[in-house]
Amino acid sequence: MNEPNKHSDGTDTAEEMTATFATLGNETRLRIVRSLWGVPGGEATFSELQAAVGMRDSGQFNYHLNKLVGRFVQKDDNRYRLSSAGVLVLGAILSGSYTTSDRVPPYAFGDACLNCDATLLATYEDEHARVFCPTCPTFTLSTYVPPRILEQYGREQVHVALDHWGRLTVETLRLGICTNCHSRVDPELRHQTEDVDVSLVAYECERCPKDSQISLGMYLMRDPAVVSFHHEHGVNLESEPFWRLPFLMEESGDMLSEEPVVVEKRIRAGDEVLLATIREDHEPEDSDKDQEGTGREVHHRSEEVHSRIDVTFEREAADETRVEQ
Ligand SMILES: [Zn+2]
Numbered sequence: 267m268n269e270p271n272k273h274s275d276g277t278d279t280a281e282e283m284t285a286t287f288a289t290l291g292n293e294t295r296l297r298i299v300r301s302l303w304g305v306p307g308g309e310a311t312f313s314e315l316q317a318a319v320g321m322r323d324s325g326q327f328n329y330h331l332n333k334l335v336g337r338f339v340q341k342d343d344n345r346y347r348l349s350s351a352g353v354l355v356l357g358a359i360l361s362g363s364y365t366t367s368d369r370v371p372p373y374a375f376g377d378a379c380l381n382c383d384a385t386l387l388a389t390y391e392d393e394h395a396r397v398f399c400p401t402c403p404t405f406t407l408s409t410y411v412p413p414r415i416l417e418q419y420g421r422e423q424v425h426v427a428l429d430h431w432g433r434l435t436v437e438t439l440r441l442g443i444c445t446n447c448h449s450r451v452d453p454e455l456r457h458q459t460e461d462v463d464v465s466l467v468a469y470e471c472e473r474c475p476k477d478s479q480i481s482l483g484m485y486l487m488r489d490p491a492v493v494s495f496h497h498e499h500g501v502n503l504e505s506e507p508f509w510r511l512p513f514l515m516e517e518s519g520d521m522l523s524e525e526p527v528v529v530e531k532r533i534r535a536g537d538e539v540l541l542a543t544i545r546e547d548h549e550p551e552d553s554d555k556d557q558e559g560t561g562r563e564v565h566h567r568s569e570e571v572h573s574r575i576d577v578t579f580e581r582e583a584a585d586e587t588r589v590e591q
């Protein structure tokens with residue numbers, strides 16, 4: 267069996283990464299990767315691939331192809347196809363993150379700030395889409411959006427691309443996957459009280475430098491309790507953009523406890539409030555001790571300590587004068 271990627275655990279050393287970029291820093295090899303993606307069925311013989319790439323010199327073609335075989339290209343029974351690493355690299359090339367940069371100056375798209383009613387603006391710079399209120403410094407959303415996506419949405423659709431890509435990012439993190447290197451990441455509940463109170467969920471990747479943070483509201487927005495609560499009040503969380511949802515834009519919950527962190531957040535819709543209590547739950551530090559009979563989840567790798575977040579919900583009336591229907 268072929269082992270296209272012997273470093274499937276993702277632990278590339280700096281030297282290996284330099285070699286990776288050297289391998290791909292060549293026009294012909296990039297063309298081979300792109301052509302191999304384009305051939306019917308995603309695989310080709312040597313001569314089919316050579317024809318697809320359009321290179322006459324078989325010796326030269328063979329030289330470059332062999333540089334890719336093993337890591338980016340798999341060879342089985344004299345047929346070539348992209349390895350998983352090759353597909354990832356191709357995705358990065360196509361999304362434009364290594365090659366393009368573009369800027370869209372701030373424009374209005376017709377929605378107003380929930381705090382002050384000023385016209386919201388959207389902009390794109392440094393591969394980040396941003397929706398912000400020109401007068402409230404805290405009313406701002408920003409996320410990485412690949413340039414290629416923007417090209418397809420159109421320049422005055424930055425806000426739409428932000429909403430869509432933002433949802434994908436939130437979902438990926440909620441599933442415990444790093445958006446950069448696809449390693450496992452764990453949620454960490456944080457409550458900061460400097461200047462403005464901010465409650466957020468942070469995901470620090472141990473395999474790559476990516477540290478991500480999402481608001482508490484975004485962490486909760488896919489929870490069935492939150493979805494159905496809004497549904498009952500005529501709000502579709504799938505279609506309503508981030509900046510129209512107060513619970514997503516409010517930065518803070520109320521801190522009930524610092525150690526462990528426990529935060530309470532009120533989500534309002536109509537005349538009702540959904541009260542969410544969010545607590546961080548660390549695996550105990552002596553997690554490698556015998557835990558038989560405790561009912562705790564047993565981890566395959568006892569040296570890793572994982573954190574998770576527990577949420578409980580309660581409903582309450584928004585005020586005393588609530589009218590029963
Ligand atoms: Zn505002």
Ligand SMILES: [Zn+2]
Binds near residue numbers: 446449471473476
């Ligand atoms: Zn990562």
